[in-house]
Amino acid sequence: MTSSKQDVIRDRIETELVDPLSALDLDIEAVEISPAGNRRVLRIAVDKDGGVTLDDVAEATRTIDTALEASDVMGEQPYTLEVTSRGVDRPLTLPRHWRRNASRLVKVTLADGQDVTGRIKESDETSVTIEVDGTRREIAYAEVKKALVQVEFNRKGQDEADDELDEAGEA
Numbered sequence: 389m390t391s392s393k394q395d396v397i398r399d400r401i402e403t404e405l406v407d408p409l410s411a412l413d414l415d416i417e418a419v420e421i422s423p424a425g426n427r428r429v430l431r432i433a434v435d436k437d438g439g440v441t442l443d444d445v446a447e448a449t450r451t452i453d454t455a456l457e458a459s460d461v462m463g464e465q466p467y468t469l470e471v472t473s474r475g476v477d478r479p480l481t482l483p484r485h486w487r488r489n490a491s492r493l494v495k496v497t498l499a500d501g502q503d504v505t506g507r508i509k510e511s512d513e514t515s516v517t518i519e520v521d522g523t524r525r526e527i528a529y530a531e532v533k534k535a536l537v538q539v540e541f542n543r544k545g546q547d548e549a550d551d552e553l554d555e556a557g558e559a
Contacts, residue, residue, distance in 0.1 A: 486511035
């Protein structure tokens with residue numbers, strides 16, 4: 389399947405699913421179609437404020453399946469549907485991604501090639517403020533070439549919460 393034909397199908401799928409998923413307060417973050425033998429795999433990533441639970445994914449799967457069955461967008465060829473959460477490996481590309489990751493550590497590559505790593509403090513529709521080594525820095529989204537959340541095993545502030553549990557004898 390040519391790339392442009394696949395783009396058209398992906399756009400049609402997203403159009404079919406926006407309203408049903410919006411009713412569940414979910415946003416579509418990615419639609420991917422890949423061949424798998426004589427079938428296709430349709431992967432749809434969803435997200436919402438506060439994060440996505442397993443129950444959200446299950447409800448989204450039922451809703452997506454119902455919407456696709458009522459539509460001709462997937463054609464006659466069989467497919468397997470996979471619904472997932474956005475995941476931390478996806479780049480931050482929209483203002484809502486920054487908002488949903490407030491307080492997380494992020495590595496930002498700027499348009500000039502400079503890399504900046506800091507913690508997201510606040511964001512709006514045009515820029516984000518991150519704290520780098522105790523200093524706040526505002527970055528316009530237009531300056532961002534790429535931004536990824538960094539995985540933290542002992543997230544800042546988590547050690548203090550663990551210490552309080554130890555002192556209370558609950559850990």
